[in-house]
Amino acid sequence: MEKKAVSPEEVQKATLDYFKGDDLAAKVWATKYALKDSFGNTYEKNPDDMHRRLAKEIAKIEKKYPNALSENELFELFRNFKYIVPQGGPMTGIGNEYQIASLSNCFVIGFDANSDSYGAIIKIDEEQVQLMKRRGGVGHDLSHIRPKGSPVKNSALTSTGIVPFMERYSNSTREVAQDGRRGALMLSVSIKHPDSESFIDAKMESGKVTGANVSVKIDDDFMDAAINNKEYMQQYPIYSDNPTNKKEINANALWKKIVHNAWQSAEPGILFWDTIIRESVPDCYADLGFRTVSTNPCGEIPLCPYDSCRLIAINLYSYVKNPFTPQAEFDFDLYQKHVGYAQRIMDDIIDLEMEKIDMIIEKIESDPEDNEIKNTEYQLWEKIRYKTLQGRRTGVGTTAEGDMLAALGLRYGTDEATDFSEKVHRATALAAYRSSVVMAKERGAFAVFDAEREKNNPFINRLREADPKLYEDMVKYGRRNIACLTIAPTGTTSIMTQTTSGIEPVFKPVYMRRRKVNPNDKDVRVDFVDENGDSWEEYIVFHHKFVTWMEANGYDASMHYTKEEIDELVQKSPYYKATANDVDWLKKVQMQGRIQKWVDHSISVTINLPNDASEELVGQLYEEAWRSGCKGVTVYRDGSRAGVLVEVKEEKKESDEKEHCFCYNETQLKRPKELECEVVRFQNAKDKWIAFVGLLDGRPYEIFTGLSDDDEGILLPKSVTSGKIIKVVDEDGNKRYDFQFSNKRGFKTTVEGLSHKFDKEFWNYAKLISGVLRYGMPIDQVIKLVSGLQLDSESINTWKNGVERALKKYIPDGKPSDQLCPHCKEGNLIYQEGCLRCESCGYSRCG
Template sequence: MKKLEGLSQKVFIDRYSLKDKKGNPLEKTPVEMWRRVAKAVAQNEKKENQKFWEKEFYYAFKDFKYIPGGRILAGAGTGFSVTYYNCFVIPSPKDSRDGILETLKQMVEIMARGGGVGINMSSLRPRGSRVKKVNGFSSGPCNWAELFSVATKDIIQQGGTRRGALMLMLWDWHPDIEEFITVKQDLTRINGANLSVCVSDKFMEAVEKDGDWELAFPDTSDPEYDAKWDGDLEVWRSLGKKVEVVKTVKARKIWDLIADAAWRSAEPGVVFMERYNKMNNNWYWNRINCVNPCGEEGLAPWGVCNLGSINLSAFVKGKDIDKKATFDFELLKRVVKSAVRLQDNVVDMDPYVFPGIKKTQLEGERRIGVGTMGLGDTLIRLHLRYGSPESLGFIEKVYKLIRDEAYLASIEAAKEKGVFPKFDKEKYPQGKFIQTLPKNIVAKIKEFGIRNSIILTQAPTGSTSLMANTTSGIEPVFEFEFIRRDRLGEHVVRHYLYEDWYKKHEQEVKDGKTKKPDWFVSANELSPEDHIFAQATIQKYVDASISKTVNAPKTHTVEDVKKIYNLAYKLGLKGIAYMREGSRVGVFERKEDKKDDKKEEPKQLPVISKRPMVIQGLTYQTQTPLGDAFITINSDKQDNPFELFITIGKSGSDVAGMAEALGRVISLVLRLQSPVASRERIRQIIAQLAGIGGMRSVGFGENRVKSLPDAVAKVFAEHFGFKINGKILDVKKDGVKNGEYKNGEVKEKLNGDLVHNQSNGDLNKSMVLQQLTLSSDQSVHDGLFDLCPSCGGATLAHEEGCKKCYSCGYSEC
């Protein structure tokens, strides 16, 4: 096995290696971990079979061909009574204070043990509803959601590696659905949870026909309300219970709100929950009402995620990146069988802290979730562009094989160990997904039964894929090169396959004679449709669902979002997570004008100077600990400083948001009418910002930049002629001109013509007319990442409907 290095080694040691009481690693290599886990899980087999399966499990683990879920790797064979399940869905809270707090307690207990939680909040009565027991009014599910969000974000830290993960859902019929859809446009609200709307087929039909849609809730005066109401309106109606229609709206109004909210803030997600239940293998006894935090598993109350991933890139044969590799399908068959067997054994090994989990999983479903990782890397080595017709053909072949072999393996296990407890020989084969299986497999299920009711999924593989040094889940490569900054300086980090190709063709690239092949395509270079087609191809062969992010360009419109969502529905997806570049910033930029009926106030002189249509200034390019910043300073016709723009990081990232906020506040100070002279205000701004320090710095001596605010102070001092030397000294230079500075050469704009003068300096400057146009020299990769809340590095990627850090291995899933 190739020795682990860098981040892969760090993730293995921090997350999965066995440690002593002081936290020192007892396992120095994955081989030791593989032997521990293989031996532990094989103990669940009959004694005469233990050695055989221990060898098979180890063979599957070797070279990261198959990687069980992180809970299994960290817990199996350690002697600790820990859960092996990653995520859970708990029952919707009872519609009372006691019921809500009981659900909160259950959530906290699960998260404290490392599990993520999904909760459907539809059981809670809408805002403003009468609560007779206390003679008051309900605050509604969105307000209660804040409580669960705060507990997840600010209280739970799972082993110091991540905060708790929470999914909150609401059905499309709930009277508060409009508030739920738009609530996260205020970024201060419910920011400790993912939100998704449960969408029914009936709603989609109403959208297509432009029909009416009733927002309704059970009659809370029903004598059996407290005992029978569980948040599922369809079940409530099937009991013959009364439903009160609160209001009727056009279905397209709700649909438009969902698309607009996703366009603005990337939430809520959409889960086609009625389709989930129609395709549910357990349709005859267990209804799905929620999904786990990452969305790949629709689960009944007390359902669990029992995860493991096959690393497709480990089955590719051929090392020369310039030559098209081959794929070993026979080896894949062997590993699929081991994956199913191992994850079935885990069902018997979990300690089952909550009785509800034991009843649903051990005594009911015996659900497993075999998935994949490394698809992006695999397609590159096979010279297939992600999303192309050729790639979809290969994807179809791979995932059909995995489906068929996984079901056959579970049937074989049923012959030896028995079927899952709730198996019904007549009803189970009638399931809509089961009907898509080859006839010979359906026949075997009817004859022998099956060990596991649900077998396949596509989960995020954030930290495990980092350890295996391959792409996450079914995602394409997030980005082929990015900048990592640490105490030793700045490093360009390239994806390992792209690095192999780049080393061979570096001179040709520099000479402009070649470009990277089109099969080196990153997530942000693909069209949203490419993402959808790949996901839909895989969904056909997965009985659960898929966690994946559909990336969209900043130019995408709300109408484009609706087209993508409609396409996802028509192609058979069970859910969709959408991320438009800049969507997190848009919530601040687009604000509707509101009229009021107040009487007109007496006219006053403007407090803030009005911005003219055309304004000139300079743009400075400077290094900061967070990457290159482009700082634009504009002045009015009287040469008074007027506004500041700071561009750094990817649109929608925390870095970009903080930079924008800093620029806005400084611009406000510059534009406010004040008796304080303009240069004195500049001096005070520099004094406040200079020297502010963060976790890292760049540069040395007087050129050392300690933080983004410190960089802004230095640029202000350079532009306005101040010197930072303990005090802010005025050393104003004459003849500061508008111009463009690039690579040591200044172009001055004089009488409409450009003339060239040679100059020296450390900062790049460019003329700005009306709007800023960034230099093409800024690397494509610089700014696609966000700030990591664990290590602080600007290497946090949004993918698989989740977030993970490429510097420290932090993951939110």
Template sequence: VVSGEPYRLRFPVEAKKTKVEKEIDAGWLWKKIVHNAWQSAEPGVLFWDTVLRESVPDCYADLGFQTVSTNPCGEIPLCPYDSCRLLAINLFSYVEQPFTPEARFDFEKFKTHARHAQRLMDDILDLELEKIETILEKIERDPEPDIVKATEQSLWLKIREKCRQGRRTGIGITAEGDMLAALGIRYGSEESLDFCEKVHRTLALETYRNSVTLARERGAFPIYDAAREAKNPFIQRLREADHDLYSEMLQHGRRNIALLTIAPTGTTSLMTQTTSGLEPVFRISYKRRRKVNPNDKNARITFTDEVGDAWEDYHVFHVPFKKWLKIKGFDPAKVENMEENELQVIIRQSPWYRATAEDVDWVSKVHLQGRVQKWVDHSISVTVNVPENASEELIEKIYLTGWEVGCKGMTVYREGSRSGVLVSDKKEEKPEPFTETVAPKRPRELDAVVFNFMNNDERWVAVIGMLAGKPYEIFTGRAVDSFTVLTQVSEGKVLKIKENGKNRYDFQYTDKDGYKVTIEGLSRTFNKEYWNYAKLISGVLRHGMPLPYVVDMVENLHLESASLNNWKNGVVRALRKFIPDGTRPSHNTCPMCKTDGLVYQEGCLHCKNCGHSECT
């Protein structure tokens, strides 16, 4: 990619005789990888040349330790039949007097615990071998013929051989981000890069030192050969950092073929209540809801659900952030209930400001990973979180920087590129699209529903034409002459008749004897002013305005005469009958309890919280 040279695709990659082999444009393939990572957070990348070049176990490739893949999260490159064994040390726990000017990292205690951790991991290997022996004994006792048991038995024999030969371990860390915050060091800063490298150099030296001690006590891993490892870059770094350690290793060997890793530690960090693995804190504050009593004067109701339960939003804090709040004199319980703008003022004072997964300098984060990787003989599982508006060029820069600084692999997650993944509660203000609509064409006939209401002392009817089960148009007029029959009818059809170049609307219904009766000219008894208002309402119905908003619009018409206002109220009552139960009105604050609890029930507004009803 960097040199612009073509790339030869091979499958299988290491096969002497391939099924597929062709030359392609490396730049084209790289751009495709970057685009897909930007679009869907897949694929992550493994820098395989770096993995193999740095791998200590690959010094024994001809003895069966050739790396062919990794565990699912990518932190341990593995040969066939070997195991992924993980242990994590909580770095936050080694910070004395955290979040104060006197904060310091206790390196002596850390060194002691690193040596204990390596001894523990070696003991776990012996337990694993005991369990493998138990499995093999069980297979031996099984009544099936040897030919049936052969595959399973062969598999476990190979696993046992790899466990005995290499005794691979995976000691790692968690809470790197919180360790830095507790020391007052911003994640991604040059100071953080230097300090993190110091911590992991210490971890590497002490675990390897204890592996040499265990080799002296218990014996080295059986295939240890110092000459094979002499030119390995990782072993050379150990020799430069501590000549005495290297000399002891030459004399006594080493108990384990490889020792170190950094896993994601997601579940582990939930238990320690810290940041996970090498990562910065994902977010300092989250919003959650709790159910509250709407009659509690101290409750701050921010949401009422569809069954009428009242809820209050509150902040949930990253646990070390709460510790920082207390040290700095804040009351976490009070901060928890602050408005977002007030909370942000406090967050800007904290050591996590500009150091979360969302706003850290992403390229600096990759540099930190590269500095740490120098002292991890396996690999590091890392995801670089970038905002939704991150460009493909940024994704490419992150991946290329990772390769340049010596990372062995990484993934990138652009917010919103995958569903079901953690997302930010920050809402981007996007302008609502303003679109035009075209009313569906009116068929010649529409089903209709008839309502009766009183306008002052006069009986009126409202005929509502329905299309696809929704109100499409409305006709209203006095129930006089032939229209008095409509007071006895509940449904029928509205027919659109073209006559002499003009449209006429007739009403047709079926009488009790089954005969169709048509009343021509619905507009005959309509006052012109009422007719124009009805045309206005029909227009917004045809263009799909939600019924609660249509009702709100009609209710808020400012009409001068009492007769028009009575007519308006009748139209509102008729339209409300079509609003489904449980629908919220456009303004749903109850006039009695002042909560957002109003919903439609059988055409009337009821409050789910206090029981108020406008129809009682």
């Protein structure tokens, strides 16, 4: 039966109703997950339609096996994102007849044999692109590439080393990641490789390797040498008994560089490789093709070449009975039952993935190109098909850990909360593995299962100690899946479930400037205003689960509260002192280590630190992560350099920007009818801002900026980053400025009266600043001028800060600042990507 398209208006109304007015959640679902064809037609009105689609397809697979779950049972598990939440690839791909794409989220690629040749490097590049075009993130390791200066038997005489190939793979990612295609890449290298220091430094140069995450694989010997200030031997090949290259290094010095770079730029991430391999159940079958070589881009799934991950999350908050009350308790019986279902559903999704892979292979075969051209892509998917069937790897995870703890009255980061979290993840592991054993009895074990190979694996032995009967049955019947568990970032899915990703606490109270809304709309949020109902003062807006806590404890969430009353309530809440900046970071790492013992893959979590966190703290966190048994760790210090997939602009020629002055000629002073425009979005403290910067010859010529306020008509898709500002004069001689952009299908859209969209006071000051820009004052001096304005209104001062942030990105990289570094007091501050960086001590500041 042919599906009927749904109008955008119907989708908007239905999704807003579904998400109870949460515009962001509605947009996320409609943009990323609603069923669409290649012409942009939408065939689902809201997530109920999507969940029915998923339930219908998975029920078809269930019918092939004993004790099948029905379509309605599956739908109720998915409905309202309450219990089981399939992640990105499965959510968009299952039952999607309009797209030939894999259901897997991510892949790892590589070769077991010697692959240090240009042919192998280029083949990996092509495989990476072929996977990304099907929506897959990719990870691969570079430890096989010869170090810089090694002799080669070609006209170059010596090898260029790892770094140039990092840039090659990064550029391929940036090329393919456009128009809705996903581009996510993880590059890793062993610390044992002689080029590992160059790898660690590669992203410190502005604009380099912007299309990849990078992680260094660190072994126990290196950590011991770094902590105890001993020498460490690097070699190539890294696993050879007779290496061709050997280099003894100061491990502590290299460790400090890793810590410094992570402190400054949030990379590299660290993979504790000996822990990963020691704990890995699939590596019991390393000689059969399951040797782990790298991870997916987010690091939660260590994988062998041509294996992949499909993800599903279980919403922990939904298993708390009587949440936020003294009677709150966790329903372990229902939870373990649903974990078992989730594992079954994951195995069903593998069968659906096989259907998708067969469609991809059929598509490749039917393409009109020569077989010689298609051969790499064809072989790639044949290898993926084989590996998927051999191991039937799954990724059952959790989300809303912070909400679960708060609902139980436990404060995230305390010993009591960590004890309970470990108990939950122990139950998760036992239930998932029990389900996999039952499926092995009903459906058959994964192809290479051998209990003898696994008998010394630490993770398997933990299961055996916790549930001897489970282990006895696993030896007897086998297991359906080679590995089962992970904790992945739930990203946009968490927006729709109104929870957070991974094991982060959800509640982050923020001060916001809002118009008064219906105070009874408490399912989504409640707006707290002062006793006079003045909606323009700043008060806290709470996550909807805080409203649940209020009501459970006898407070009327529809009332108006003063700020002092709200502050008092906050301190009574289990969310108090449980936000990212409040938690004891060492406790957080220790919690991750304890949970990791019950996760057979890995945990993707980033430790968020304030801007003033020291390098010493980063080193302590990394060291504690290793000691606690974490498999990997990443830190992000607020204000450190922006992440991957940022736009790299062409370097201006020296003549484009004079050292002290840039002046337009008389012709250029007369504004053209149309100007190229860049759209700059940013958050300044609590407010979201948008700036339209008109450019002439690539340099700012005029600026319009103010609060990004949907009510006033600034409704732009997030993908819009450029367009044109058009000057329009009507019949009466009245002037206005319109903004025009092209959507993804090439159709032009015009936002009329841009000059009237923002506050009139903002507009008047913008005209003044635009005049200064037009007459050629250097950008850094314009910013200095704006910064020095003495303005009375708090709102106009906030706007002033927004103008500064919008213009900073146009300061040429490397331009010196006349300020002193606040950290080392030296006068060596330069601009880099709009941020100030000290060349003496490495201090950086953005915004």
